[in-house]
Amino acid sequence: MTIGIVVFPGSNCDRDVRWALEGCLGMATRYLWHEERDLQGLEAVVLPGGFSYGDYLRCGAIARFAPVLEEVRRFASEGGPVLGICNGFQVLTELGLLPGALTRNIGLHFVCEPTPLEVRPGACRWLTGYQSGEAISLPIAHGEGRYQVQEDLLRQLEDNGQVVLRYTANPNGSMGDVAGLCNPGGNVLGLMPHPERACESLTGGEDGRRLLASLLG
Amino acid sequence: MPHFHASVQVSLRPSVLDPAGEATRAAAGRLGVAGVTRLRIGKAIEVEIEAPDKATAQQQLEFLSERLLANPVIENWTLDLIETAAGPVA
Numbered sequence: 059m060t061i062g063i064v065v066f067p068g069s070n071c072d073r074d075v076r077w078a079l080e081g082c083l084g085m086a087t088r089y090l091w092h093e094e095r096d097l098q099g100l101e102a103v104v105l106p107g108g109f110s111y112g113d114y115l116r117c118g119a120i121a122r123f124a125p126v127l128e129e130v131r132r133f134a135s136e137g138g139p140v141l142g143i144c145n146g147f148q149v150l151t152e153l154g155l156l157p158g159a160l161t162r163n164i165g166l167h168f169v170c171e172p173t174p175l176e177v178r179p180g181a182c183r184w185l186t187g188y189q190s191g192e193a194i195s196l197p198i199a200h201g202e203g204r205y206q207v208q209e210d211l212l213r214q215l216e217d218n219g220q221v222v223l224r225y226t227a228n229p230n231g232s233m234g235d236v237a238g239l240c241n242p243g244g245n246v247l248g249l250m251p252h253p254e255r256a257c258e259s260l261t262g263g264e265d266g267r268r269l270l271a272s273l274l275g
Numbered sequence: 276m277p278h279f280h281a282s283v284q285v286s287l288r289p290s291v292l293d294p295a296g297e298a299t300r301a302a303a304g305r306l307g308v309a310g311v312t313r314l315r316i317g318k319a320i321e322v323e324i325e326a327p328d329k330a331t332a333q334q335q336l337e338f339l340s341e342r343l344l345a346n347p348v349i350e351n352w353t354l355d356l357i358e359t360a361a362g363p364v365a
Binding site: 158 | 291293294343344346
């Protein structure tokens with residue numbers, strides 16, 4: 059099993075994701091440069107955190123046009139597991155694979171700290187290792203993570219069980235306390251917290267481990 | 276080929292919070308400018324474009340604004356387009 063990790067100019071969590079998958083969980087990975095189009099043999103694709111293309115214009119706005127993402131879109135539409143972490147979540151919303159947008163934190167600060175979350179896995183294939191209602195802690199590190207969406211669409215997402223991760227102490231003003239969202243098919247997950255930074259007790263907890271370990275089936 | 280200058284104004288939708296605008300509004304008060312009741316920060320994007328005619332330029336700029344320059348989920352945009360001699364407008 060090989061997991062693809064997309065690398066944009068400006069990605070900075072690509073190596074963290076590789077360490078979590080390879081070093082902590084024993085999976086094989088392959089970096090996918092943003093100009094690549096070959097996803098052959100990949101079981102899943104991760105869009106890591108960072109500042110793709112310098113976050114020029116808007117977070118994720120330029121990344122949306124990367125050649126590799128045309129293939130990721132096709133991969134996702136065929137049911138392939140896709141995970142967008144932080145900047146990767148912002149890219150998934152710009153790409154239209156997940157609804158809404160991530161905007162400037164309400165307090166203007168870049169917030170970098172462990173954050174309590176509630177998990178509601180629903181049909182999300184990435185969260186099968188968690189109990190519904192389980193409380194976990196994952197680190198966040200972002201300046202633009204405030205989830206924004208039309209009110210009626212937010213209610214629809216909640217009714218559909220797509221709001222799979224919620225802040226229990228909202229750090230950024232996110233509407234509906236949204237920290238992570240899944241598509242209706244359950245294969246595409248976007249979240250602002252960093253599960254790849256929570257896979258070892260040595261570096262602040264293991265609550266993210268089961269999320270990435272879901273790939274092991 | 277006729278040359279056009281476009282000015283695209285991107286603003287946050289009224290329903291979207293603008294914490295940076297709020298912070299700037301507060302700073303206006305500290306500068307001694309009283310009475311600023313609202314301050315919202317957007318983007319002004321200047322574009323030079325060549326097109327066979329104004330209608331085509333207009334259509335391309337609208338497409339560009341809707342699909343790239345603004346994110347319609349959180350932003351509105353307006354467009355001003357004028358035909359010019361080649362080269363940037365001062």
